[in-house]
Amino acid sequence: QAQLVESGGGVVQSGRSLRLSCAASGFTFTSFAMHWVRQAPGKGLEWVAVTPYDGSSQYYADSVKDRFTISRDNSRDRVFLQVNNVRPDDRGVYYCARAAATGGSHLDVWGKGTTVTVSS
Amino acid sequence: EIVLTQSPGTLSLSPGERATLSCRVSQSVNSIYLAWYRQKPGQAPCLLVYGSSNRATGIPDRFTGSGSGTDFTLTISRLEPEDSAVYYCQLYDSSPTWTFGSSPTWTFGQGTKVEIK
Numbered sequence: 001q002a003q004l005v006e007s008g009g010g011v012v013q014s015g016r017s018l019r020l021s022c023a024a025s026g027f028t029f030t031s032f033a034m035h036w037v038r039q040a041p042g043k044g045l046e047w048v049a050v051t052p053y054d055g056s057s058q059y060y061a062d063s064v065k066d067r068f069t070i071s072r073d074n075s076r077d078r079v080f081l082q083v084n085n086v087r088p089d090d091r092g093v094y095y096c097a098r099a100a101a102t103g104g105s106h107l108d109v110w111g112k113g114t115t116v117t118v119s120s
Numbered sequence: 121e122i123v124l125t126q127s128p129g130t131l132s133l134s135p136g137e138r139a140t141l142s143c144r145v146s147q148s149v150n151s152i153y154l155a156w157y158r159q160k161p162g163q164a165p166c167l168l169v170y171g172s173s174n175r176a177t178g179i180p181d182r183f184t185g186s187g188s189g190t191d192f193t194l195t196i197s198r199l200e201p202e203d204s205a206v207y208y209c210q211l212y213d214s215s216p217t218w219t220f221g222s223s224p225t226w227t228f229g230q231g232t233k234v235e236i237k
Contacts, residue, residue, distance in 0.1 A: 044229070044231045045157075045159075045165060047226040059224055108167050108170075108176065112163075
């Protein structure tokens with residue numbers, strides 16, 4: 001069945017960069033847009049970014065658009081999130097999620113998430 | 121900017137009771153773009169309902185989504201202990217076509233916590 005596995009989280013110093021990765025399996029990766037969603041500790045879900053099936057464009061939440069970059073490698077069934085100039089409020093769990101094939105308005109498969117901790 | 125407001129913040133009910141969760145949108149929207157998710161403690165979110173009233177694969181018929189315009193509801197009938205979770209509504213608020221220079225965004229409500237006594 002469809003599965004997403006995130007990696008790349010950990011402890012990062014404020015101001016540094018990190019790259020999160022999400023490996024997809026069990027479905028035709030090249031047919032689906034892919035998202036990143038994050039969740040600060042004890043808080044709700046915040047949509048971060050999306051890229052369509054072919055990686056031809058990228059869209060971001062206003063809160064991250066100047067520092068985050070979403071990309072994908074369709075030859076490796078992976079989607080990435082580059083986070084530059086990490087800030088304390090970037091800490092939390094980052095989820096990779098698949099956009100549903102039916103219109104892409106909702107997210108029908110989620111990974112378990114990777115946790116980012118920011119040190120000063 | 122569209123805002124989704126969920127109420128109540130917390131719902132505490134007994135097994136077998138009915139839960140009614142509200143999601144109010146700051147402007148009238150197309151109901152096909154409204155979805156609901158469940159997030160159990162320590163787990164990733166899981167899609168429950170999409171298009172405001174369509175259950176996702178494997179979701180039991182105890183979960184019913186409804187609504188239109190600015191007011192949407194998720195009803196959980198016959199609550200079970202496993203329904204303890206935070207429930208989020210989510211809206212897609214732009215054209216899905218990717219081709220007209222618009223900036224699509226996906227917005228979540230702040231969540232409703234359902235506690236089973």
